[in-house]
Amino acid sequence: MKTNPGNFFEDFRLGQLIRHATPRTVTAGDQSLYTALYGSRFAVQSSDAFAKAIGYPAAPVDDLLTFHIVFGKTVPDISLNAVANLGYAECRFLAPVYPGDTLSTVSEVIGLKENSNGKTGTVYVRSVGSNQRGDEVLSFVRWVMVRKRDEAAPPPETVVPELAKRVEPAGLGQACPMLDPAAWDSGLSGSPYLFGDFAAGEKIDHVDGMTVEEAEHQLATRLYQNTAKVHFNQHSESQGRFGRRLIYGGHVISLARALSFNGLANAFHIAAINGGRHVAPLFAGGTVYAWSEILETAELPGRSDVGALRILTRATRDLPCTDFPVADGTPDTPGVILELDYWALMVR
Template structure:
């Protein structure tokens, strides 16, 4: 057979310092914004209405921050995680510029860590991925680590390199947009609360739940051009560990973000990803709930403050009823996402 197709990289194909230029830049359209809303039901005013965005100084409604993340992430999959077992975590992510319909996104990644797993069959690959717009300006910069299959289990293990990633993004480095809140209308936003109304230690049960449909999570992976086999190919995954496709972890992030509107409606800007982990798999038919905790607050210069938020998503049971951790120090059964991030909010 012809050797022109791309089988994806296996663990032994990666090297420290390796630069990966990901193919197929993507122009973001208003249609994708509408489809993203159809998939996740987000109601954040800034991303929903040109008028709401223009009232605070934007030219129009920007693309949802997590949609930007998913598109950039999807660019990286053929080179980084096509042969993944699981995406394990995120750190040091920063959203640096708004993206608008008509902008074109491209991505590159640098390998910053490698460590073979004890089973000798897989290894963990750490990458720093960067998304840029058509002007070459960085809109998103983040690190992630993913478990990748080995092509040859007898291949020698590389010298382990595990990057030292910070446990949080310094709020002084957050890219706060230049906004004017003179015409900020809490009735349009959906809640009257502002920065000073949220306190460290406060927990918010987002109340609602949303069931994952097979068609929806498959549509999402195609929307992001995420071709990882674990999400995309029932023929191969039917013979795998779970017997079915895993729901893309980013799908859970966006579901939890959509749910968080009920309680965090004014937190309209995602500024950074401090840490995140997909702690258990989700499948079509699972129902996702979420709660959030305020971990830290930062009073930034200008009209916006920053909330450090932990959002925990659980499946098949109201999130408020779940203990966060079990007595054994492991995540409680049913917890599927633990996401630590900075969001910006009007003072």
């Protein structure tokens, strides 16, 4: 058989290295389509002139576009037969990506655990995206629930990796050059509030909502060359658990990030993702809202130009965030669908 059915749980081995097809050259067109899908307005990624003024050679590609492309490379080998993507940890942005860079991804299996039902198992992988020069641009761990091909196949030895609760501030900032804070134009960036204006415990309702259409989430997932069946094939998914196509969880992450501009406009760069959880599914027709809580503020060693905010952003479905809702364990009703814990850099 020349076609690829994808890997099932029993196909994975601890320590296995997987080199993913295919390399992807990122273009200005990709960035434009990404903007069209989410409406992201962060000045550094929107304007060459703004980015050059503060110290970048050009406007970098949106951090989450980089994440989705590197992630998308892994799907045919890691999660084509997945039931669900369960979480993320230790995600670090290691170098900026610019239009014209070519990205490729390699993953290592770092954990395996068969689930109690004997029908699925959880696979833990560390994936690393690199550019055409071999420079690592992104590294992250994710764990995914994968179907077994043969439910009678013996389970592997259980290995669950110990993962950091957060990325240490000392490890942040590699993907951000030294900047000139005096050149930061708050009028053009969209907010007068800089690093010193935020404190741990602060909560921000991002106010706006965005309704997702069927064509949009499929365009987005195809943009990342993410081939997961649950996002595209209504013929098969009509017979599945939900009876319809499931929106890629990364689509929700990008929506929440774009919505966060209203309140966090100067949080221009995601330096790391400490953890993430897809609390409940999203389907076309749902409207996404978001709110954020500042968990920590941190100085970066050797950097007087920027500081880091540790932000917990929660996205909701069909529920405005005036009252700062949290996950309540009722996924079939309007409520929280995403929790994303990340570090963002902000000019001092």
